[in-house]
Amino acid sequence: MNDNEEKIYDLITSKSFDELSKGEQAFVLDNLGSEEAYAKMREANLAAMEAMTDDQEVPADLKSSVMEAFDQRSQIKSGIVWWKYVAAVAILAVGAFVFWPAGNPEKVQIAENVEREKPSAEAEVESGSGTKDSDQEGSIEKNDEKLEVEESQNSAQETKAIEEEKLVDDNVSEEREAFSDETEAMDDPIIQSDFAEAKSSDQSEFQEENNASSEAPAVDQHMGMDKKRAANTLSMSESSMTSKRAMSADLPQNGGVSLSQIGGPFPKAYVAY
Amino acid sequence: MSKTDLTDEALMVRAANGDRVAFEGIYDRYAGRVYNYFFKMLYQDSERAKDQTQELFMKLVEKGNQYDGKRAFKTWLFSIANNMCKNIYRSEEVKKRANEELKTVENHAHQKTESMDRKAFKTALNEELEKFDAERRSIFILRFKHQLSIKEIAESTGVAEGTVKSKLFYTLKKLSNQLVAFNPKS
Numbered sequence: 001m002n003d004n005e006e007k008i009y010d011l012i013t014s015k016s017f018d019e020l021s022k023g024e025q026a027f028v029l030d031n032l033g034s035e036e037a038y039a040k041m042r043e044a045n046l047a048a049m050e051a052m053t054d055d056q057e058v059p060a061d062l063k064s065s066v067m068e069a070f071d072q073r074s075q076i077k078s079g080i081v082w083w084k085y086v087a088a089v090a091i092l093a094v095g096a097f098v099f100w101p102a103g104n105p106e107k108v109q110i111a112e113n114v115e116r117e118k119p120s121a122e123a124e125v126e127s128g129s130g131t132k133d134s135d136q137e138g139s140i141e142k143n144d145e146k147l148e149v150e151e152s153q154n155s156a157q158e159t160k161a162i163e164e165e166k167l168v169d170d171n172v173s174e175e176r177e178a179f180s181d182e183t184e185a186m187d188d189p190i191i192q193s194d195f196a197e198a199k200s201s202d203q204s205e206f207q208e209e210n211n212a213s214s215e216a217p218a219v220d221q222h223m224g225m226d227k228k229r230a231a232n233t234l235s236m237s238e239s240s241m242t243s244k245r246a247m248s249a250d251l252p253q254n255g256g257v258s259l260s261q262i263g264g265p266f267p268k269a270y271v272a273y
Numbered sequence: 274m275s276k277t278d279l280t281d282e283a284l285m286v287r288a289a290n291g292d293r294v295a296f297e298g299i300y301d302r303y304a305g306r307v308y309n310y311f312f313k314m315l316y317q318d319s320e321r322a323k324d325q326t327q328e329l330f331m332k333l334v335e336k337g338n339q340y341d342g343k344r345a346f347k348t349w350l351f352s353i354a355n356n357m358c359k360n361i362y363r364s365e366e367v368k369k370r371a372n373e374e375l376k377t378v379e380n381h382a383h384q385k386t387e388s389m390d391r392k393a394f395k396t397a398l399n400e401e402l403e404k405f406d407a408e409r410r411s412i413f414i415l416r417f418k419h420q421l422s423i424k425e426i427a428e429s430t431g432v433a434e435g436t437v438k439s440k441l442f443y444t445l446k447k448l449s450n451q452l453v454a455f456n457p458k459s
Contacts, residue, residue, distance in 0.1 A: 003435070009438045009441055009445075040450075041446055044445050052313075052417040053418075058326075062304065062308070062326060066304075066327055070296050073331070073335065
């Protein structure tokens, strides 16, 4: 029905009943019932057109009030725009004061550090997983080699220290033996009398020797050097032992290399990956 | 280029950017049409028509930046006016119903006393119009008062073109039956 109404409306506004084709006339009669109804609707249409043409005069004061309102709105708008500019400039000024590089050297330093660190990290990330694995394997091998070299150095130092320690022990035992022989011989009275004589003669000689005292400090110095050397060898052996202990603590029980050692410079993520 | 050479759309774009001359041009072109639209839609009340016309032009100033320059200005303008009337009808629905009975009594009095001339037909037509719902009345006024095309009416009212034609058909049919007592051509 909606389509029919549209068609009839188009016909009413364009043609009288006589101007309609036979088919259109049949269509109109089917929907409106009679030629008279069609004519009435057409008359109503034309009459409405005529009746609605009368125009009311626009009040004279309407224009002035509308234009006045327009001016007021424009002023408000321009005022808002002006404040927007002021606010924007103020924000920029504050931003410049806070973020200006010269005003805060620490921030600049941080920024530079970030920039320096970033490329290497990014490069690591950007290089594919395959290259990452190969890099890690390479670093593991390097670390293995380093450890082997360190171990061999340590063992060489240890053997040296042990040899020096043995030499010192031999000297000490020889001196002790000589001293015990002297104490046993002191019990004999003949020897005691000889010793007393020899002592007196030695005292006189000692006084003479005292005058030429350049030899005695040399002997002392020699003895001091021996002691120092012994102490050094002891400390070296201790340090080698502690470094060994530390290394063995870092190494896992199965004899492999700990990732924390290898991955020292890498973040955890890379080690896990 | 003077303001008279510019299209409605170009004037509106300029007016939206605060061009006073362009806004004045828009006013000169459409104030009469808008005022008469409101006058017909709002029970031929000149004061209300004036207020609504002013309000509509203020809306053009405020919402001018929402105007799409590709859309026909005339249909956009009447769509705003149509929405304003719809809002007014909604708020006055109760009042309208209360007055309906009284108007019917007055209509009968008119039919008996006044002669069947053009003036009587106009009066009767306006009274009939007030009985229509907002949408039908708006379509009727836009069609017969402002000679908008079916397409323009459809764009202004947000109704399909077929529906516009259908509503016009029923309005004419109703008018032709109710105004049978008048002879508009006499």
